[in-house]
Amino acid sequence: MDALLDYLPSLLAGTTITIGLALSSLAIACILGLMGAAAKLSRSRALRWSANTYTTVIRGIPDLVLMLLVFFGGQVLVNSLAARLGYDGYIDINPFVAGVLTIGFIFGAYLTETFRGAILAIPSGQAEAAHAFGMSRWHTLRRIILPQMVRLALPAFSNNWLVLVKSTAIVSVIGLTDMMHKASQAAGATKQPFLFYLAAGAIYLAITSLSGLVFRHLERRFSRGVREARA
Secondary structure, eight states: OHHHHHHHHHHHHHHHHHHHHHHHHHHHHHHHHHHHHHHHTSSOHHHHHHHHHHHHHHHHSOHHHHHHIIIIIHHHHHHHHHHHTTOOSOOOOOHHHHHHHHHHHHHHHHHHHHHHHHHHTSOHHHHHHHHHTTOOHHHHIIIIIHHHHHHHHHHHHHHHHHHHHHHGGGGGGGTOOSHHHHHHHHHHHHTOHHHHHHHHHHHHHHHHHHHHHHHHHHHHHHTTTOOOOOO
């Protein structure tokens, strides 16, 4: 237990990086998810094909493979392009940036389906009624579609967030000094892997548990005024 107290500041510093990584990845995933959902619901065959290809490919490849591909493969690609442009130095890809881009890209595919399903669950007559009253497409989207989409998407969105938080652990394989990396260092230095990996698991559990409380509060808030259908 003394060893845990000694390394606790290091674990907490790693936890801060993990949370920052998760939130940054979520922001990218939300943007990609909205774009993907819009593409899938578009009348353009090319956009629908692109979005379907994106979600199919991403959901079919393991997260770890994509992480290694982006970090190591991307590093080779960037330096190859730099050499062709006459740059003689070596460019290192920041592990945090690589982790954010990879995880955000992965979960953008899952949020695409989440947002698409939520939009499809909204009765089409509501948008038609808004247009009949003279509302523009932008106002219809902002005042009719998006508020309801948020409420309908929250349950699946919260599940994706919880999985995303746990997926940040794979970033330790590319050298980012996140919580798992710090726990691995402490475990190796003290020869107490069970203690420190258990501590890391407890921190992840605390983050996901707190997140669950926040999302339940949001679900209740966005459901105000909505009459639940009774069987």
